[in-house]
Amino acid sequence: xxxxxxxxxxxxxxxxxxxxxxxxxxxxxxxxxxxxxxxxxxxxxxxxxxxxxxxxxxxxxxxxxxxxxxxxxxxxxxxxxxxxxxxxxxxxxxxxxxxxxxxxxxxxxxxxxxxxxxxxxxxxxxxxxxxxxxxxxxxxxx
Amino acid sequence: xxxxxxxxxxxxxxxxxxxxxxxxxxxxxxxxxxxxxxxxxxxxxxxxxxxxxxxxxxxxxxxxxxxxxxxxxxxxxxxxxxxxxxxxxxxxxxxxxxxxxxxxxxxxxxxxxxxxxxxxxxxxxxxxxxxxxxxxxxxxxxxxxxxxxxx
Numbered sequence: 001x002x003x004x005x006x007x008x009x010x011x012x013x014x015x016x017x018x019x020x021x022x023x024x025x026x027x028x029x030x031x032x033x034x035x036x037x038x039x040x041x042x043x044x045x046x047x048x049x050x051x052x053x054x055x056x057x058x059x060x061x062x063x064x065x066x067x068x069x070x071x072x073x074x075x076x077x078x079x080x081x082x083x084x085x086x087x088x089x090x091x092x093x094x095x096x097x098x099x100x101x102x103x104x105x106x107x108x109x110x111x112x113x114x115x116x117x118x119x120x121x122x123x124x125x126x127x128x129x130x131x132x133x134x135x136x137x138x139x140x141x142x
Numbered sequence: 143x144x145x146x147x148x149x150x151x152x153x154x155x156x157x158x159x160x161x162x163x164x165x166x167x168x169x170x171x172x173x174x175x176x177x178x179x180x181x182x183x184x185x186x187x188x189x190x191x192x193x194x195x196x197x198x199x200x201x202x203x204x205x206x207x208x209x210x211x212x213x214x215x216x217x218x219x220x221x222x223x224x225x226x227x228x229x230x231x232x233x234x235x236x237x238x239x240x241x242x243x244x245x246x247x248x249x250x251x252x253x254x255x256x257x258x259x260x261x262x263x264x265x266x267x268x269x270x271x272x273x274x275x276x277x278x279x280x281x282x283x284x285x286x287x288x289x290x291x292x293x
Contacts, residue, residue, distance in 0.1 A: 001231045002183055004191055006198035010222040014209040021202060024194050026186030028175050034202055038170070040146055047172040048148055049206075049272060052199035055150035059165045059177055060192035066158035075157050082151040082168065089146070092271030124230060125192050128240040131278030 008034075021047075040089055050085040050093060053129070057096050058083040060125035065100065068115040068122065074107040095134040101142050112141045152177075165190070183238075193230050193240065200272040201226035204245050204284075207273075208266035215262055217254040222247065243276045247286040259288040 005025040011017050014036050021032040038046035062081045069076050079102050086095040098120065104112060116139035120126055126135060147169075154163035158179050166174045181189035205224040212219045229242040247263055263286030267273045273282050 001229060002191075002193065003227050003229050004186075004194035004197045005225060005227045006194060006201045007223065007225040008198075008201040008205045010205045010209055010219070010224070012220070013213055013218045014206060017209065019202065019205055021198050024190065024198060026181065026190050026194055027188050028177075028186070028190035028194070029173050032172055032198075036206060039206070040144075043148065043170040043172075045170055045172060047167050047170045049199040049203040050146070051148035051150055051167045051169050051172075052195045052202065053272070054148055054169075055152070055165045055167060055173075055175075056192040056195035056199065058150050058152045059163060059195065062152050062154040062163055063158055063179055063182070063192075066154055066161065070158055077155070079154040079163075080151070081154070082149055084147050084149040087146045087148070087271070089144070092274060094145075122237070123192075124238045124240060125196065127236075127279060128196065129275050131275050 039087070050087045053093065054083040054085040054096065057085070057098065057123075057125045057129065060123040061098050061100070061119055064123035065102070065116060065119035068119050069104055069107070069112075072107075072111060072115055074104050074111070076102055076104045078103040093132065095136070096129060096132060097136045097138070099138040101140050103142050107141070109141055113139060165195070193228050196240070197226040197228040197243070200228065200243055200245065200276065203272040204247070204266060204270045207270040208247060208249070208263060211262040211266045211269065212249070212251060212254070212259075215258060217251050217258060219249050219251045219254075221250040223249075240276065240280045242281045242283070245273075245282070245284045247284065248289050249286070250289050250291075254288060256288050260286060
């Protein structure tokens, strides 16, 4: 069992105020500023819950795929993964689109695609976001 | 309503056990963070993990929802502090999964009372898109306290 923590402070109103991710348990990042405008308009260099979810999903997926490829006897040399998360104000988060480009010595296309699709299901962040209307995958072997 | 997209990327090199990744906020450029499997399941040793990023997202999402609810009730907050502790555990037959997210909220709200704050905290949980997503497969607990004076 592992616990992971994060602390945020918000000052002022939702639209005119600002928030700050003060710290996280690992100490790896913070402070990071966030505002309602950075969430719903141009990010303007500031992060947002959706970008953090995208980071969580992309990193979780990479670990799941790397593990699955190693188990299949073809450990990857390099995985480049992005996740794009869509937020509709008033509705919520509607989609996470994963895109992966993988360098995997000695694997054929079919085996790679099977591992890539399996990793979507296998990643704990996908399971935590299972209520999302849409999770898509675009996987390429380079 | 407009659709808003936010993108992050990770580049992973080497094996899962001994390799490492760097996760970057592409939309904002606000962060570039190393992560490893060891930092994810064991001692973080200063490195982030998918679960820590989810905890940050949940805290961030909840705080904006709570601020909105308090403003709607006519008592906009002066300051809110929200902490999220997310737990991942191995569940038999399923593997590792997020089992719980605990939100602890403290607020300094001019003209607000404890009952109104508790009501806003509960409505904020209902309105927070991350709470709804996590709750579909795990427990979400919200503990909210109205502070007197400075926090």
